[in-house]
Amino acid sequence: MRPGIAFVVVMGLVASATVATAEPVASRRDQLRDMVAQDCGSCHGMTRKGGLGSPLLPELLAQYPAEGLIETILDGRPGTPMPPWKSMLSRDDAAWMVAYLLGEVK
Numbered sequence: 592m593r594p595g596i597a598f599v600v601v602m603g604l605v606a607s608a609t610v611a612t613a614e615p616v617a618s619r620r621d622q623l624r625d626m627v628a629q630d631c632g633s634c635h636g637m638t639r640k641g642g643l644g645s646p647l648l649p650e651l652l653a654q655y656p657a658e659g660l661i662e663t664i665l666d667g668r669p670g671t672p673m674p675p676w677k678s679m680l681s682r683d684d685a686a687w688m689v690a691y692l693l694g695e696v697k
């Protein structure tokens with residue numbers, strides 16, 4: 592384990608004290624941003640304006656309950672190309688990703 596990682600974890604918990612779910616640590620947030628651009632972007636577009644997948648723009652997503660978006664990311668949409676991501680993403684990861692897509696976190 593890298594020295595300092597415990598510090599990062601502690602700071603992550605402090606920073607997330609005001610939100611309902613535990614915010615992923617900074618290094619994980621970097622990975623999630625990359626995933627949104629590359630993995631999700633391959634279908635939803637690098638700029639999330641849509642492609643094979645629907646656009647994932649904040650003004651469109653804001654009309655759905657966040658919980659439903661989290662479920663869609665974790666379980667996918669059976670019968671559509673939207674795959675389930677729960678083998679790669681925890682619920683906290685998916686919740687953070689939804690906040691990121693909504694523009695609530697950077």
Ligand code: HEC
Binds near residue numbers: 627631660
């Ligand atoms: C293989 C293509 C593909 C990939 C990769 C993909 N999606 Fe999707 N996604 C889709 C499609 C197609 C839909 C629309 C499903 C439908 O018709 O209801 C969708 C729907 C969604 C929705 C619901 C949006 C709405 O308007 O109903 C969300 C949220 C979403 N995807 C997030 C993601 C995220 C986050 C990732 C990356 C972790 C991702 N998707 C990766 C194809 C993909």
